[in-house]
Amino acid sequence: MVDRSEETMSTRIVILGAGTGGTLTANRLRRHYPRSAVQITVVDQDDQHVYQPGLLFVPFGMSDAADIVKPRHRQLRAGIEFIEQTIERVVLDTDTVVLGDGTELPYDVLVIATGAVLSPEETEGLAGPGWMSKVFTFYDLDGAVALADALDRFEGGRLVVNVVDMPIKCPVAPLEFCFLADAYFTERGIRDKVELTYATPLDGAFTKPVASRELTSLLGDKHINLVTEFNTGEVDGEAGILTGYDGRQVPFDLGVVIPMHSGADFVGRSEGLGDELNFVATNPHTLQSTVKANVFAIGDATNVPASKAGSVTHFEGEVLVDNIVRFIDGAPLDASYDGHANCFIETGFDKALMIDFNYDTEPLPGHFPGPIGAPLLKESRLNHLGKLMFQWVYWHGLLPGRNIPGIGPAMPARGKQHPEPTGDDYLNEEVHV
Amino acid sequence: MSTATYAGQQVEVNDEGFFVDPAQWNRQMAIEMATADGIELGDRHWQVIEFMRKEYFEKGTGPTVRVLGKSSGVAVKELYELFPKGPAKMAARIAGIPKPKGCI
Numbered sequence: 001m002v003d004r005s006e007e008t009m010s011t012r013i014v015i016l017g018a019g020t021g022g023t024l025t026a027n028r029l030r031r032h033y034p035r036s037a038v039q040i041t042v043v044d045q046d047d048q049h050v051y052q053p054g055l056l057f058v059p060f061g062m063s064d065a066a067d068i069v070k071p072r073h074r075q076l077r078a079g080i081e082f083i084e085q086t087i088e089r090v091v092l093d094t095d096t097v098v099l100g101d102g103t104e105l106p107y108d109v110l111v112i113a114t115g116a117v118l119s120p121e122e123t124e125g126l127a128g129p130g131w132m133s134k135v136f137t138f139y140d141l142d143g144a145v146a147l148a149d150a151l152d153r154f155e156g157g158r159l160v161v162n163v164v165d166m167p168i169k170c171p172v173a174p175l176e177f178c179f180l181a182d183a184y185f186t187e188r189g190i191r192d193k194v195e196l197t198y199a200t201p202l203d204g205a206f207t208k209p210v211a212s213r214e215l216t217s218l219l220g221d222k223h224i225n226l227v228t229e230f231n232t233g234e235v236d237g238e239a240g241i242l243t244g245y246d247g248r249q250v251p252f253d254l255g256v257v258i259p260m261h262s263g264a265d266f267v268g269r270s271e272g273l274g275d276e277l278n279f280v281a282t283n284p285h286t287l288q289s290t291v292k293a294n295v296f297a298i299g300d301a302t303n304v305p306a307s308k309a310g311s312v313t314h315f316e317g318e319v320l321v322d323n324i325v326r327f328i329d330g331a332p333l334d335a336s337y338d339g340h341a342n343c344f345i346e347t348g349f350d351k352a353l354m355i356d357f358n359y360d361t362e363p364l365p366g367h368f369p370g371p372i373g374a375p376l377l378k379e380s381r382l383n384h385l386g387k388l389m390f391q392w393v394y395w396h397g398l399l400p401g402r403n404i405p406g407i408g409p410a411m412p413a414r415g416k417q418h419p420e421p422t423g424d425d426y427l428n429e430e431v432h433v
Numbered sequence: 434m435s436t437a438t439y440a441g442q443q444v445e446v447n448d449e450g451f452f453v454d455p456a457q458w459n460r461q462m463a464i465e466m467a468t469a470d471g472i473e474l475g476d477r478h479w480q481v482i483e484f485m486r487k488e489y490f491e492k493g494t495g496p497t498v499r500v501l502g503k504s505s506g507v508a509v510k511e512l513y514e515l516f517p518k519g520p521a522k523m524a525a526r527i528a529g530i531p532k533p534k535g536c537i
């Protein structure tokens with residue numbers, strides 16, 4: 001049970017971050033509680049809400065930067081206070097957030113929804129010479145826009161896509177980038193002049209065996225080289241060389257690097273809040289933090305063993321809001337979040353495949369959301385259309401916190417084909433360079 | 434699941450040679466495993482091994498290379514010199530803890 005502040009007699013919920021998780025949490029809570037009972041304040045350092053799945057399309061001219069950005073405050077329902085300010089730190093002992101301008105925000109319940117940030121400076125040389133001229137990332141808006149120009153000028157040579165280390169946001173996006181690059185150069189008529197390579201720290205194209213086998217074989221079909229267990233130690237942007245810690249080198253003419261990810265900097269400045277990488281230690285089933293009972297976390301900001309992806313945040317949202325309500329009522333929390341994630345994977349030429357999985361079930365073939373539905377782990381035009389349509393659903397269904405018909409937070413078990421219990425031979429299909 | 438014999442004792446290991454029960458491990462076993470991998474364990478190796486075991490017993494999983502680099506007192510570059518075949522996996526096996534979950 002929350003001790004309500006004596007002055008206002010209303011519960012103060014402070015939400016840090018107005019991205020996917022912060023926005024949908026604020027909107028769901030606002031609909032649940034009358035304004036007289038609960039004050040909701042959302043803090044973000046800027047007023048630009050980027051539709052992050054759209055970043056993948058910007059480098060290929062399939063999406064315009066202006067089309068994927070909207071003001072953050074406009075996505076919040078009436079009755080939610082929005083503060084545009086940096087966050088200095090959270091003081092867990094006094095239940096207070098200190099903002100960059102010194103303002104102190106006391107809270108009864110705190111939600112950390114500040115996502116993950118890119119840390120290119122953690123990799124030797126990555127943020128040095130060549131960064132944003134020969135080495136790019138499409139994981140932020142500036143990078144995606146600059147990469148669009150670089151691709152436009154690219155007339156042939158070696159394009160290398162490199163994931164430096166896990167975890168990253170949307171672990172399938174770098175693969176999608178490879179597939180789309182293959183289609184993009186084919187359509188420009190210069191595919192035969194471009195050598196495409198995907199260098200990953202994983203031992204296959206993806207983290208889970210069945211999907212990894214499927215995606216590894218798709219890379220092969222599209223003549224994209226796969227370099228596995230490559231741990232990038234140094235990036236020489238000017239010379240165009242990635243050097244692994246084991247001494248292997250991957251040369252490139254155009255580098256697309258996904259830098260290491262960390263939690264937000266203020267988490268590191270807040271004593272007891274984060275782990276070594278500034279992610280918030282969070283119960284994977286209730287979304288309550290393990291650092292203090294009145295602190296919750298959602299989405300990329302947590303350390304839960306799910307993908308850092310918008311769909312995860314979306315599914316977490318329903319459980320999180322339910323649990324904040326239970327916490328305020330002094331009721332036991334609901335431990336029902338199962339790690340459900342659902343992603344469209346663009347494969348180029350107007351096709352996509354879909355994967356659906358959770359903590360316990362890896363992505364499997366079949367159909368979603370039931371035996372009759374969109375195909376899983378199989379290329380189709382329907383999935384590509386689904387991916388394009390999802391942008392509308394994001395702004396008009398997901399962020400406002402409306403339930404999407406037929407898509408609940410728990411992973412549907414029906415419609416999936418479970419693998420035969422034989423040994424996995426996908427490891428043998430890799431191309432080592 | 435199978436068994437291996439280190440320092441004259443039978444221990445349970447998984448298909449990749451990682452200990453199933455970290456309590457079965459002792460320092461002599463680490464020395465034998467390292468020698469088989471062509472490594473002579475020095476102070477810096479032991480610093481990593483001890484850090485990995487401490488992390489495992491506190492958190493239920495071994496640290497990733499990046500966390501090792503930030504918290505073990507040994508930088509990532511040196512970690513690869515100490516354990517050339519990939520510090521997280523190789524050191525975890527020698528330290529007698531299960532393979533780190535790490536990547537998702």
